Amino acid sequence: MEQLNAWFTELLADNAIFTANTLGYYLDGLGNTVRLVFLSLVIGLLLAVPLAIARGSRRKWIKWPVFFYTYVFRGTPLLIQLYMIYYGVVFIEGIQDTILWVVLKDAFFPALIAFTLNTAAYTTEIFHGAIKATSRGEIEAARAYGMSRGLMMRRIILPSAFRRALPAYGNEVIFMLHASAIASVVTIMDLTGAARFVYARFYAPFDAFLFVAAIYLCLTFAILYLFRYLEKKLLAHLKPING
Amino acid sequence: MIDLQGYGPRLLEGALVTVEVAVLSLLLALVLGLLTASAKLSRHRLLHRIATLYTTLIRGVPDLVLMLLLFFGGQMGVNAITDWLYYQFDVDIFININEFVAGVVTIGFIFGAYMGETFRGAFLAVDSGQLEAGRAYGMSSRLIFRRIQFPQMMRHALPGLGNNWMVLLKTTALVSVIGLSDMVRIAAEATKATHEPFLFMIPVAVIYLLIASVSEWGVARLQKRYNVGFGEADEWNN
Numbered sequence: 001m002e003q004l005n006a007w008f009t010e011l012l013a014d015n016a017i018f019t020a021n022t023l024g025y026y027l028d029g030l031g032n033t034v035r036l037v038f039l040s041l042v043i044g045l046l047l048a049v050p051l052a053i054a055r056g057s058r059r060k061w062i063k064w065p066v067f068f069y070t071y072v073f074r075g076t077p078l079l080i081q082l083y084m085i086y087y088g089v090v091f092i093e094g095i096q097d098t099i100l101w102v103v104l105k106d107a108f109f110p111a112l113i114a115f116t117l118n119t120a121a122y123t124t125e126i127f128h129g130a131i132k133a134t135s136r137g138e139i140e141a142a143r144a145y146g147m148s149r150g151l152m153m154r155r156i157i158l159p160s161a162f163r164r165a166l167p168a169y170g171n172e173v174i175f176m177l178h179a180s181a182i183a184s185v186v187t188i189m190d191l192t193g194a195a196r197f198v199y200a201r202f203y204a205p206f207d208a209f210l211f212v213a214a215i216y217l218c219l220t221f222a223i224l225y226l227f228r229y230l231e232k233k234l235l236a237h238l239k240p241i242n243g
Numbered sequence: 244m245i246d247l248q249g250y251g252p253r254l255l256e257g258a259l260v261t262v263e264v265a266v267l268s269l270l271l272a273l274v275l276g277l278l279t280a281s282a283k284l285s286r287h288r289l290l291h292r293i294a295t296l297y298t299t300l301i302r303g304v305p306d307l308v309l310m311l312l313l314f315f316g317g318q319m320g321v322n323a324i325t326d327w328l329y330y331q332f333d334v335d336i337f338i339n340i341n342e343f344v345a346g347v348v349t350i351g352f353i354f355g356a357y358m359g360e361t362f363r364g365a366f367l368a369v370d371s372g373q374l375e376a377g378r379a380y381g382m383s384s385r386l387i388f389r390r391i392q393f394p395q396m397m398r399h400a401l402p403g404l405g406n407n408w409m410v411l412l413k414t415t416a417l418v419s420v421i422g423l424s425d426m427v428r429i430a431a432e433a434t435k436a437t438h439e440p441f442l443f444m445i446p447v448a449v450i451y452l453l454i455a456s457v458s459e460w461g462v463a464r465l466q467k468r469y470n471v472g473f474g475e476a477d478e479w480n481n
Contacts, residue, residue, distance in 0.1 A: 071452075072448070072452070075409075075413075075451060075452045075455050076413065076448040076451045076452060077413040077414070077415075077416035077417075077427065077451065078413070078416075079416040079417065079419070079420075079427055080416060080427060080430075080444055080447055080448050080451070083427070083430070083431055083434065083440065083444055084440055084441065084444040084445075084448075087431075087434050087435075087440035087444075088440045088441060091434075091438040091439070091440055177305075178304075178305035178306065179305070180305075181305035181306070181307040181308055182307055182417070182420070184307075185420055192305065192307060192308055192311070195308065195311070196311065199311075199315060205311075205312060205315035205316035205319065206312070206316050206319075206320075209308055209311055209312035209315070209316065210312065212308055213304040213308050213309070213312065216303065216304050216305055216308060217300070217303040217304055220302075220303040220304075221303065
């Protein structure tokens with residue numbers, strides 16, 4: 001460990017900007033970005049499944065509110081949604097005196113809410129499309145077996161819809177990673193926030209932002225390969241036999 | 244009516260800035276997209292590599308990071324080049340990278356990569372028999388491009404272009420971060436001054452939805468025009 005440390009210090013010795021200290025900022029930023037993106041994706045996914053089913057409902061009073069929600073959240077910039085939730089919470093009368101303020105004064109939670117609602121809207125539409133694309137034969141077969149609607153949803157429609165949604169969902173995950181960069185606008189020290197800090201401190205835009213761009217690029221490729229692997233595993237039955 | 248506390252006219256000015264940024268970067272993106280698609284389809288290996296590198300890099304890095312890089316680093320880079328020109332060739336030019344230029348160039352560059360993919364797919368979708376027929380008629384390659392390839396390519400490209408435009412429109416909100424007074428920035432300033440976030444953010448959101456609805460209508464009309472002879476466009480409208 002000590003050897004590693006010494007090697008590291010030597011490596012950074014004639015570098016004014018990327019000292020162990022600044023790299024620490026980037027590391028913290030990486031942690032915040034990953035936490036923010038991961039949590040919002042997981043919660044958004046959990047919200048999106050029932051919403052996607054509701055979106056395809058035949059009852060208008062169930063279908064239309066969900067449609068309205070996805071329309072608004074997909075039609076407006078995430079930045080606006082973030083501002084609305086961030087300032088909406090901060091400027092509520094008297095909230096700064098309540099116990100909730102301990103949690104809410106950190107911009108992390110408003111950002112998490114905004115990102116979650118945003119990704120849930122996109123994911124709902126992705127799943128809705130995938131559910132709609134279920135082939136009639138599968139549904140007819142399930143009905144012929146006497147399955148109830150719930151059972152059919154659980155055993156037949158959702159599993160095949162998830163698989164079909166996988167490529168589009170992979171894009172959504174990458175989109176979310178990139179969109180999370182705007183968290184830095186509301187004072188969160190994510191990766192981009194760290195880059196902005198380093199830029200401001202050393203006035204070195206190329207070093208600060210190119211370095212963070214490289215990190216994002218690596219993360220993007222990691223997600224890309226993860227989804228490619230998942231697709232290969234889960235969509236193997238759709239491949240042509242001699243492919 | 245809603246009382247916008249005197250910020251109404253400024254919000255409208257901001258909306259104009261948003262539209263300006265969006266339209267200008269769309270034009271840049273279309274040009275870059277066509278160039279990228281041609282480079283990717285050309286047999287020239289180097290051009291192909293450069294285009295692939297461009298689309299991969301752009302699509303792997305967040306828009307905001309690219310914008311900050313160009314805004315903060317762009318002036319330094321441009322100054323270095325103009326200084327060099329001055330010392331080497333005694334050419335004295337000054338190029339100012341303000342937030343408007345940085346915003347338009349970044350968004351144009353980002354969406355040029357996406358447009359390139361759309362155009363590439365659309366060019367490949369044009370039946371090669373059509374081009375052969377054009378050649379058989381003795382048309383020059385430019386005439387073939389203008390009369391046969393481009394109109395038929397647009398039919399396939401329009402749905403993708405429409406989607407890209409919608410995403411581009413929302414991306415313009417980022418220019419508020421580098422200090423351009425688009426409607427998002429003005430709404431944010433008004434919010435900070437009056438502590439009324441919803442009063443200003445909701446109208447801005449509504450304007451975005453309005454622009455999106457109008458462009459959806461426009462894309463549908465264009466779609467109809469480019470689909471002449473192919474029946475109804477219902478396969479794209481789902």
